[in-house]
Amino acid sequence: MEPRTSYKDFDVCVVGLGYVGVTLTAALLSTGKQVLGYEAKPAVAGDLARGKLQLSEPGVEKQIEDGSASGSFAVTSDISGLRLPPVVIICVGTPIEAGGTTPDLSHLAAATASVADRMDENTLVIVRSTVPVGTSRGLVLPVLRRRTADPLLAFCPERTIQGQALAELLSLPQIVGGLTDEAVKLAAGLFATVTDQVVPVSSLEAAELIKLTCNCHTDLIYGFGNEIGLIAEKLGLDALEIISSANLDYPRPDINKPGFVGGSCLTKDPYLLRYSLAPHGHTPQLVTAARTLNESMPRRVGERVLAALSDAGLDPSEARILISGFAYKGRPETDDLRGAPYEPLLAFLHGRVKEIVGHDFVVPPDRIEALGVRPVTVTEGFTDAHAAILLNDHARYAELDADDLIPRMCAPALVYDTWRVLPPTTKVMRLGSA
Numbered sequence: 001m002e003p004r005t006s007y008k009d010f011d012v013c014v015v016g017l018g019y020v021g022v023t024l025t026a027a028l029l030s031t032g033k034q035v036l037g038y039e040a041k042p043a044v045a046g047d048l049a050r051g052k053l054q055l056s057e058p059g060v061e062k063q064i065e066d067g068s069a070s071g072s073f074a075v076t077s078d079i080s081g082l083r084l085p086p087v088v089i090i091c092v093g094t095p096i097e098a099g100g101t102t103p104d105l106s107h108l109a110a111a112t113a114s115v116a117d118r119m120d121e122n123t124l125v126i127v128r129s130t131v132p133v134g135t136s137r138g139l140v141l142p143v144l145r146r147r148t149a150d151p152l153l154a155f156c157p158e159r160t161i162q163g164q165a166l167a168e169l170l171s172l173p174q175i176v177g178g179l180t181d182e183a184v185k186l187a188a189g190l191f192a193t194v195t196d197q198v199v200p201v202s203s204l205e206a207a208e209l210i211k212l213t214c215n216c217h218t219d220l221i222y223g224f225g226n227e228i229g230l231i232a233e234k235l236g237l238d239a240l241e242i243i244s245s246a247n248l249d250y251p252r253p254d255i256n257k258p259g260f261v262g263g264s265c266l267t268k269d270p271y272l273l274r275y276s277l278a279p280h281g282h283t284p285q286l287v288t289a290a291r292t293l294n295e296s297m298p299r300r301v302g303e304r305v306l307a308a309l310s311d312a313g314l315d316p317s318e319a320r321i322l323i324s325g326f327a328y329k330g331r332p333e334t335d336d337l338r339g340a341p342y343e344p345l346l347a348f349l350h351g352r353v354k355e356i357v358g359h360d361f362v363v364p365p366d367r368i369e370a371l372g373v374r375p376v377t378v379t380e381g382f383t384d385a386h387a388a389i390l391l392n393d394h395a396r397y398a399e400l401d402a403d404d405l406i407p408r409m410c411a412p413a414l415v416y417d418t419w420r421v422l423p424p425t426t427k428v429m430r431l432g433s434a
Contacts, residue, residue, distance in 0.1 A: 010036040010074070010085040012190075015111050017048055017075070019055060019165075019264070019336070020128060020158045021091035026063035027169035029073055031193050036085055037075040038114075045077040056335040056362055059166040084118050087190060089126040090140075091158075094272070095264075101271045103132055105139060112143045121148040124186045127155045130211055130269060133276035136204040141179065154178040154187035155204045157211035162263065163332020173197040177207025212276070215269040216287045221253075222261045223290030226297055229258030229432030239432025240420060258432035259419055260341040260391065261294040262328030267339035298341040301431065302348040305387050305416055308429065312412035314386060319353045320410070322381035322388040326360040326368055330394030330419070335362045341391055346371065357381050361394045383408040393419035402426040 012028055014021045017039040028035050039045040047054060051065035067073025076082075092107040108129055115125060125144060127136050136155045144151035155177045160168040174191040176198055178184035188198045201207050225243065232239035239258050247254045261267070270291040273284055306316040327333070328340035337343075342358075349356055350372075357380070358373035365375035382388055382405040390397055398421050406413055406426075415428040422428060 010034040012036070012087045012089060013038055013079075013085045015088060015090045015115060016040075016092035016107070016129070017044060018091065018093055019057075019162070021089075022048070022053065022055070022064070023057060023060055023160065023165040023169060024089065024091060024128065024158065025067075025073065026060040026166055027194055029063045029067040030166070030170065032072075033193075034072050034085075035067065035074075037073065038079050039075060039077055040110075042077045045075045049075040056333075057162070057165055058332075063166070079114060079118060082118060084115070084123065086122060087124045087126065087186075088115050088119065089128050089156075090115065091128045093264075094129050094131055094268075096268050096271050101274065103268075103272055103275055105131070105135065108135070109139060109143070112140050116143050116147045119144070119147055119151075121150065122152070124152040124154065124183065124190075126187055126190075127153070128158050130157065130215075130265065130272065131155075131208055132272045133205050133208045133212065136208060137179070150180070152178075152180070152183040152186060153204070154183045155207040156187055156191060157207060159211065159214055161332070162329070162334040162336050170195055173199050175199050175201060175207050175210050177201045177204045179204060209276075212269050212273045215265045216273055216284070216290075219261055219266045219270055219294060220286055220290040222256050222259070222266075223293045225256035226258045226261075226293055228255065230300075232432050233434055236434040238434075240430075257420070258297075259393070260297055260328070262339040262341055263336065264338035267291075267295075295344070297431075298343075298345040299348050301341075301389065301416060301418060302345050304429065305389060305414060306349075306352060308414050309387060309412065312414070314412060316353050319386040320355045320357070320384060321349065321353050322357050322359065322376070322385040323373070324359040324378065324381060324388065324390050325392035325394060325397075326358060326363045326371070327392055327394075330361070330392035330397070330421075333362050333394055335360075335364070335367075337363065337367070342371070345389070345391070346373070357385070361396050379405065379408070382406070384410050386410050386412065387414040387416065389416045389418065390421065391418055393421050395421075397421040398423070402428075 011033040013036045014025050015038045017037045025035050051068040053061045090111050092111045095104050097104045174195050176187045184200050192198050229239040243255045243257050270287045309316045326342045357376045358368045359381045368375040417428045418431045420430050
């Protein structure tokens with residue numbers, strides 16, 4: 001990365017090149033825009049400058065590679081003293097504080113301060129990071145006003161799904177909320193070059209709440225499927241039979257089958273919504289209940305597996321367990337580990353079993369090893385394992401030869417197929433069944 005004094009010839013600066021920032025960058029590049037990426041982590045910035053991604057997402061790496069080669073995409077880890085493009089889009093992370101439920105907005109505050117020092121009254125600043133309602137006005141706006149009395153500020157949420165983010169960025173309606181009519185007009189004009197439908201809304205706060213509403217609703221409907229799964233277990237019934245029969249040709253919203261709820265958004269955004277409402281003395285009861293239930297599912301699976309080992313006469317402390325499917329979901333496939341069920345499951349199993357080995361069809365072995373788990377192939381993982389837990393629904397599980405793999409296991413040879421992706425005739429434990 002060569003030092004520069006100005007990026008004024010670029011159309012957009014994307015601040016924060018994690019998942020949200022880099023996929024948006026790819027979408028903007030695909031429309032012919034000149035994009036400057038600002039990434040505070042020098043190692044990440046260096047990789048991206050060479051066209052190398054640290055995530056797996058269809059179509060994105062090629063856009064980054066082509067942009068780097070043509071000069072339409074540049075990356076810097078230092079914008080001090082630079083003149084920024086006319087549009088700046090902030091995409092930094094807003095994680096939940098470790099071990100708590102309070103959002104950490106320090107990255108957003110730092111990014112806003114960096115931008116404010118280098119903007120002018122004509123710079124359009126768009127917040128794309130997911131935030132508690134009121135954050136754009138309460139945190140971002142005061143910092144921008146230190147530079148200019150009437151900043152152009154908008155909030156335009158990202159609502160994509162991992163595995164098809166680029167396609168969705170180019171097709172999904174884009175919500176646009178702004179501080180002023182002019183900010184809305186400019187932000188809408190930008191995104192109208194990316195997607196066919198732009199939806200202006202009444203305020204920054206309305207746009208912020210729409211993003212949280214989408215993800216909290218998804219968490220809630222998945223939670224209901226898990227509730228039915230637990231009910232079916234207690235009654236000695238099969239949840240998949242109940243749900244598939246209930247859905248068949250019935251003209252009402254489908255019930256989701258039981259499963260894990262992961263990813264950075266669904267596991268975080270309910271807490272952002274709760275945080276937004278705390279000053280108003282309101283707790284979103286359904287949202288809170290769904291999140292609590294969904295968070296309990298990985299541990300419940302671990303408890304069932306250890307109980308089944310004990311019932312079969314094996315002390316769990318002597319057991320070797322395969323965990324396969326570390327990414328938070330399998331379809332569309334991703335290598336995203338954020339909010340994945342492996343984390344609470346590992347925390348529960350560590351110290352309770354003799355050995356844990358791990359496999360994933362997409363997540364590289366070195367990333368599994370970094371989690372303190374020995375990476376293996378599928379065949380190696382089943383061999384001599386006392387239990388195998390399939391944690392996501394990757395399509396390749398349906399191609400496994402269970403008749404070959406299960407005989408390689410040690411007794412009692414328990415297989416917990418949490419997403420029911422193995423052939424139905426395979427004798428395994430399943431989520432939502434007695």
